[in-house]
Amino acid sequence: xxxxxxxxxxxxxxxxxxxxxxxxxxxxxxxxxxxxxxxxxxxxxxxxxxxxxxxxxxxxxxxxxxxxxxxxxxxxxxxxxxxxxxxxxxxxxxxxxxxxxxxxxxxxxxxxxxxxxxxxxxxxxxxxxxxxxxxxxxxxxxxxxxxxxxxxxxxxxxxxxxxxxxxxxxxxxxxxxxxxxxxxxxxxxxxxxxxxxxxxxxxxxxxxxxxxxxxxxxxxxxxxxxxxxxxxxxxxxxxxxxxxxxxxxxxxxxxxxxxxxxxxxxxxxxxxxxxxxxxxxxxxxxxxxxxxxxxxxxxxxxxxxxxxxxxxxxxxxxxxxxxxxxxxxxxxxxxxxxxxxxxxxxxxxxxxxxxxxxxxxxxxxxxxxxxxxxxxxxxxxxxxxxxxxxxxxxxxxxxxxxxxxxxxxxxxxxxxxxxxxxxxxxxxxxxxxxxxxxxxxxxxxxxxxxxxxxxxxxxxxxxxxxxxxxxxxxxxxxxxxxxxxxxxxxxxxxxxxxxxxxxxxxxxxxxxxxxxxxxxxxxxxxxxxxxxxxxxxxxxxxxxxxxxxxxxxxxxxxxxxxxxxxxxxxxxxxxxxxxxxxxxxxxxxxxxxxxxxxxxxxxxxxxxx
Amino acid sequence: xxxxxxxxxxxxxxxxxxxxxxxxxxxxxxxxxxxxxxxxxxxxxxxxxxxxxxxxxxxxxxxxxxxxxxxxxxxxxxxxxxxxxxx
Numbered sequence: 001x002x003x004x005x006x007x008x009x010x011x012x013x014x015x016x017x018x019x020x021x022x023x024x025x026x027x028x029x030x031x032x033x034x035x036x037x038x039x040x041x042x043x044x045x046x047x048x049x050x051x052x053x054x055x056x057x058x059x060x061x062x063x064x065x066x067x068x069x070x071x072x073x074x075x076x077x078x079x080x081x082x083x084x085x086x087x088x089x090x091x092x093x094x095x096x097x098x099x100x101x102x103x104x105x106x107x108x109x110x111x112x113x114x115x116x117x118x119x120x121x122x123x124x125x126x127x128x129x130x131x132x133x134x135x136x137x138x139x140x141x142x143x144x145x146x147x148x149x150x151x152x153x154x155x156x157x158x159x160x161x162x163x164x165x166x167x168x169x170x171x172x173x174x175x176x177x178x179x180x181x182x183x184x185x186x187x188x189x190x191x192x193x194x195x196x197x198x199x200x201x202x203x204x205x206x207x208x209x210x211x212x213x214x215x216x217x218x219x220x221x222x223x224x225x226x227x228x229x230x231x232x233x234x235x236x237x238x239x240x241x242x243x244x245x246x247x248x249x250x251x252x253x254x255x256x257x258x259x260x261x262x263x264x265x266x267x268x269x270x271x272x273x274x275x276x277x278x279x280x281x282x283x284x285x286x287x288x289x290x291x292x293x294x295x296x297x298x299x300x301x302x303x304x305x306x307x308x309x310x311x312x313x314x315x316x317x318x319x320x321x322x323x324x325x326x327x328x329x330x331x332x333x334x335x336x337x338x339x340x341x342x343x344x345x346x347x348x349x350x351x352x353x354x355x356x357x358x359x360x361x362x363x364x365x366x367x368x369x370x371x372x373x374x375x376x377x378x379x380x381x382x383x384x385x386x387x388x389x390x391x392x393x394x395x396x397x398x399x400x401x402x403x404x405x406x407x408x409x410x411x412x413x414x415x416x417x418x419x420x421x422x423x424x425x426x427x428x429x430x431x432x433x434x435x436x437x438x439x440x441x442x443x444x445x446x447x448x449x450x451x452x453x454x455x456x457x458x459x460x461x462x463x464x465x466x467x468x469x470x471x472x473x474x475x476x477x478x479x480x481x482x483x484x485x486x487x488x489x490x491x492x493x494x495x496x497x498x499x500x501x502x503x504x505x506x507x508x509x510x511x512x513x514x515x516x517x518x519x520x521x522x523x524x525x526x527x528x529x530x531x532x533x534x535x536x537x538x539x540x541x542x543x544x545x546x547x548x549x550x551x552x553x554x555x556x557x558x559x560x561x562x563x564x565x566x567x568x569x570x571x572x573x574x575x576x577x578x579x580x581x582x583x584x585x586x587x588x589x590x591x592x593x594x595x596x597x598x599x600x601x602x603x604x605x606x607x608x609x
Numbered sequence: 610x611x612x613x614x615x616x617x618x619x620x621x622x623x624x625x626x627x628x629x630x631x632x633x634x635x636x637x638x639x640x641x642x643x644x645x646x647x648x649x650x651x652x653x654x655x656x657x658x659x660x661x662x663x664x665x666x667x668x669x670x671x672x673x674x675x676x677x678x679x680x681x682x683x684x685x686x687x688x689x690x691x692x693x694x695x696x
Contacts, residue, residue, distance in 0.1 A: 117666060
């Protein structure tokens with residue numbers, strides 16, 4: 001026991017060295033595969049190497065981090081330094097949607113899609129300023145824990161678990177779906193089988209070590225995903241523009257795109273804000289842009305799998321710093337994504353449109369042979385790819401003779417840049433790392449809420465440590481299996497489901513969390529009614545518009561359904577709190593105590609451990 | 610906690626709240642305010658980008674990173690001033 005403890009501290013003290021060696025070995029591994037490719041090893045083998053070796057490494061870390069201690073299982077023993085927690089949060093945060101689909105969305109919709117880039121970064125300011133340090137001081141295991149203590153009782157706790165479950169489950173289904181797509185493409189196995197192969201990948205990281213294992217694999221996954229995302233673009237930018245920073249080089253690319261747009265007569269300009277299908281400014285697009293940005297930002301600050309990452313730092317100060325590192329590591333990918341879109345667009349306008357179909361670039365030929373992502377159809381039979389329109393239908397851009405799916409933009413970039421296949425394998429490994437790490441974080445958030453908040457706190461408060469850990473692991477497997485089964489039915493698109501998850505969390509959890517810390521007058525009844533009403537309005541709007549054809553309110557699309565739920569939650573919480581008796585003196589002291597980093601938490605009501 | 614008088618605690622929270630509001634106003638400006646004028650800003654160039662596009666794709670993101678670190682550093686200073694830093 002003492003020895004293990006010493007080993008654990010040694011590990012934390014040597015993180016820089018360990019992950020340095022890890023990064024070096026990974027780069028070495030990629031170079032060896034590059035040499036093997038030149039020696040004639042087939043692409044399929046290289047793809048297999050990437051998928052199995054990376055999953056093997058994650059599994060190994062998961063095995064090393066196995067634990068039988070509650071605080072290690074739930075909050076990684078609270079030893080994760082700010083910098084590494086930032087990396088882990090980055091991987092936890094960036095999912096298949098960020099890695100694969102976002103750049104493609106920007107490619108298709110231009111400025112309008114930047115709402116995703118803004119919405120998925122700015123929320124961290126809210127996390128860092130309003131929530132993370134106070135939840136860390138509170139120092140329990142889960143987000144519903146906070147609701148249960150601040151709003152005195154199991155009603156608030158259960159409401160919190162319900163919202164958490166709905167939001168996180170929607171999200172994890174989307175991730176499992178993404179894992180299925182990547183695995184099936186690179187292993188060449190059927191989608192349904194690939195989902196379950198991916199499931200094994202998720203469970204090996206999280207089952208034995210809980211949060212501790214997930215933390216250290218997420219750091220490893222972040223390193224792989226960021227190398228994979230930046231490599232093709234840095235290469236391309238250096239090769240064609242002599243500038244190793246694609247983020248700076250794409251200014252001139254936008255210029256070239258503008259010139260070509262005029263020449264080709266494209267009505268919808270890449271850099272033009274808030275335009276609709278006709279290419280003109282539209283108030284409806286304008287409103288939807290704002291609604292989406294707000295919902296994604298507030299959702300960021302409400303999703304429990306993100307908030308619980310800040311429970312793992314050694315102290316409040318590091319929790320705050322860690323939010324800074326998180327957004328920095330996320331920023332590295334997000335400010336590169338629009339460059340992907342610009343380079344891809346220029347390539348399409350320059351080398352594909354107007355080209356002879358018989359002499360198209362190699363990447364177009366390759367990708368038009370794999371099912372459905374890119375199709376070329378010569379409508380008038382002149383042998384040339386003509387651009388006759390610019391129509392967006394869901395994730396597909398229809399230019400007339402060529403149709404492009406958004407997911408192809410990141411995946412095909414290595415070939416566009418003329419890089420060897422090994423880089424494509426690298427990108428697949430990155431996408432897989434992104435999807436696995438997010439799925440793990442979500443899975444843990446759901447299973448922990450069920451095992452800790454429902455099982456231990458409500459059903460069986462006398463359960464032994466051993467029993468609690470058995471229950472936690474069993475629930476982990478059960479939730480994972482259900483998520484995989486639902487994902488197997490191929491529900492709505494990834495980005496749409498992810499955005500729903502954000503809205504559900506934003507409408508249900510943001511008001512009770514923020515008001516609970518910043519407004520002492522918030523009462524239990526006010527918070528519970530506000531939380532459930534906000535969540536219900538959001539869910540109603542989502543289901544009624546999506547499945548029952550209800551007309552949109554003010555033209556706001558249902559991915560931003562929290563726009564209606566959030567104000568309801570805030571106003572009801574405020575109004576009912578003022579109508580009910582103020583919280584007890586003990587509760588006010590409890591709030592005071594979590595506002596200050598130093599000192600003990602002044603527990604109100606029942607004793608806590 | 611016990612060593613902090615209610616007055617001092619209130620003063621601490623006033624300073625903390627002030628920092629919170631400053632950062633929230635800047636957050637709102639970079640999240641929403643500046644992009645209200647994206648169409649007009651696109652008339653100007655910045656580092657070779659249309660300015661409105663630049664602010665949405667890069668400028669605001671840089672601002673968010675700075676705001677998060679600013680909050681961490683600023684709040685640490687307040688903690689030290691009031692002697693409520695941990696360890």
